[in-house]
């Protein structure tokens with residue numbers, strides 16, 4: 001390969017922040033093995049706001065769990081290119097991965113996963129205290145600011161069980177932002193919110209991408225959000241579905257030129 005071509009290839013690879021190579025996930029259950037991801041290849045660039053859509057059970061949460069490394073993969077590799085050095089997520093040692101994840105990505109789980117014995121503000125200071133980016137005083141101050149950002153500051157000293165599901169979801173979003181990570185991985189982060197609050201959160205995410213250069217991967221069932229992502233990917237039965245593009249349609253061509261116009265609006 002010529003050196004020019006080699007450098008072009010390397011640049012292309014360097015520009016992807018998140019890379020999945022032939023990722024397979026098979027769950028072993030009493031009823032037998034079930035393959036939830038069937039060899040997913042994906043590249044997400046820095047500064048993208050990617051929407052993941054697909055039916056219930058398609059493998060969306062499983063895909064996010066592979067990106068974050070909260071669950072083991074069966075085959076393949078996930079590589080995160082932050083700070084100029086690629087990290088193979090699933091090759092990291094158990095005792096290193098939590099700290100690495102804390103610095104690298106904020107995760108909003110579909111089921112929130114707030115710690116029930118900690119107050120809301122403590123749920124948010126905990127990841128900051130683990131990573132050590134902020135002093136304890138700063139981390140409390142920052143936690144309160146983040147709770148204000150998601151409009152739930154007045155409940156800061158309550159336990160999660162004493163607030164609603166939508167409020168818990170907002171705390172989970174605030175926690176994901178705690179360490180100011182370059183990547184946010186969010187599993188239906190607006191799924192429990194009313195439409196006005198959902199829009200507020202979506203705008204917040206869009207601003208994090210546009211103003212701060214964050215990279216966000218977000219699962220959603222809300223098709224009305226589709227045009228607002230920089231790119232939307234669909235997953236069906238554990239596989240990424242390639243958009244079927246008609247070749248002669250003017251609108252398809254326009255959509256190709258405008259990545260904000262997602263493929264399911266092109267028909």
Ligand SMILES: Nc1ncnc2c1ncn2[C@@H]1O[C@H](COP(=O)(O)OP(=O)(O)OP(=O)(O)O)[C@@H](O)[C@H]1O
Pocket residue numbers: 027028029034036054055056057058059060061062063110
């Ligand atoms: N821990 C597990 N053990 C066995 N099977 C699992 C496990 N987790 C998920 N699955 C199965 O893998 C498939 C994909 O599940 P996943 O949770 O990724 O779907 P999803 O697209 O996130 O769905 P939803 O929109 O309902 O959240 C489903 O068939 C599910 O039953």
Ligand SMILES: [Mg+2]
Pocket residue numbers: 060061062110187
């Ligand atoms: Mg899910």
